[in-house]
Amino acid sequence: MKTKNKIDIKRRKTRTVRVGKFFIGSKYPILVQSMTNTATKDITSTLKQIKQLEDYGCQAVRVSVRDKEDALAISKIKPVISIPLIADIHFDVNLAFESIKNGADKIRINPGNIGDKKKLIDVIKFAKDKGVSIRIGVNAGSIRVIRENKVNFLKWTVKQWADEMVKEAIEYVDFFEKFGFKDIIVSLKADDVERTVLANKIFAKKTDIPLHIGITEAGPLISGLIKSTVFIYKMLSYGIGDTIRVSLTDEPYKEVVAGFEILKTLGFVEYGPTIISCPTCGRCEIDLIELVKKVEEKIYSNPILRKKAEGKKIAIMGCIVNGPGEAKYADFGICGGKGKGVWIENGKCIKVIKESEWLNEIIRKIMSF
Numbered sequence: 001m002k003t004k005n006k007i008d009i010k011r012r013k014t015r016t017v018r019v020g021k022f023f024i025g026s027k028y029p030i031l032v033q034s035m036t037n038t039a040t041k042d043i044t045s046t047l048k049q050i051k052q053l054e055d056y057g058c059q060a061v062r063v064s065v066r067d068k069e070d071a072l073a074i075s076k077i078k079p080v081i082s083i084p085l086i087a088d089i090h091f092d093v094n095l096a097f098e099s100i101k102n103g104a105d106k107i108r109i110n111p112g113n114i115g116d117k118k119k120l121i122d123v124i125k126f127a128k129d130k131g132v133s134i135r136i137g138v139n140a141g142s143i144r145v146i147r148e149n150k151v152n153f154l155k156w157t158v159k160q161w162a163d164e165m166v167k168e169a170i171e172y173v174d175f176f177e178k179f180g181f182k183d184i185i186v187s188l189k190a191d192d193v194e195r196t197v198l199a200n201k202i203f204a205k206k207t208d209i210p211l212h213i214g215i216t217e218a219g220p221l222i223s224g225l226i227k228s229t230v231f232i233y234k235m236l237s238y239g240i241g242d243t244i245r246v247s248l249t250d251e252p253y254k255e256v257v258a259g260f261e262i263l264k265t266l267g268f269v270e271y272g273p274t275i276i277s278c279p280t281c282g283r284c285e286i287d288l289i290e291l292v293k294k295v296e297e298k299i300y301s302n303p304i305l306r307k308k309a310e311g312k313k314i315a316i317m318g319c320i321v322n323g324p325g326e327a328k329y330a331d332f333g334i335c336g337g338k339g340k341g342v343w344i345e346n347g348k349c350i351k352v353i354k355e356s357e358w359l360n361e362i363i364r365k366i367m368s369f
């Protein structure tokens, strides 16, 4: 299928897998997801975080299920959220059962750390009955041969890592499919770009299963973002990737903004405006950094403003000396001076407005579209 994107790529053809009200696969847009970092049983905090993720446009949310109480909480959370809920399960396959019973749309498991194969088969059958999809997650650090201390991986090449990860993923996929279960999504993750790219490339050639792509434990905001952006760009330029998570050691909503910004830059989606702001210099006499932060938060966290501002370029410049020239190609914006600034529209200086009105004027302008 030919997609409309700036890097002009053809997405790898995959089967379609349903996750709640969304579908994942090459016939559908790439889905952006994130994960809460609250204890799921703390329903109030979890709901607050999911609501914020929804406001920022998140399309599916994963929650940790560490015990029965977490699984039970799903029954309270699910009815009041509007995006699909994915239950993250480790070790205890009974929690997969409980999560499905309580309304999870998808389960994420690493079959390698679920010892009880008989119970896993029961989960596969139960998920099939309930129309719940399953992500099989294989992470480099926890592949079986390493867990069982069977190899000395210290000298492994990137190719050896990728081959082992794929081998394990295919083994699990075969196991699931043996029981007629096809609603599978796979992720192959390492904490570096090279191994993750190669593992996904090898896997993508062998199956039509949709891929959830991302770097695991990517790191703090800046380094995590850089790593994830390079990785996602590489994968998407090969046509691989049906759902993404930009994992960051930061607030979850930032993962959503990052995911959409990467897809927007590559021309896959529209997501709010493009904010053109200067880096500030000695000429700047206002708190531009704070202003830009406020504008960004206000627009991106509000689905109506975000939608209305789609495709617009908003300039926010730190002085009236160079600002107007640099804001020439923006749709509108402000060049700030001490206490007042110049309002620009389509390259022309329109009026002078008070500093206290800058943010409101930007919002008013967006609402006029």
Ligand code: SF4
Residues within 6 Å of the ligand: 278, 279, 280, 281, 282, 283, 284, 317, 318, 319, 320, 321, 322, 323, 326
């Ligand atoms: S717009 Fe003005 S404040 Fe901003 S970097 Fe340029 S000269 Fe400095």
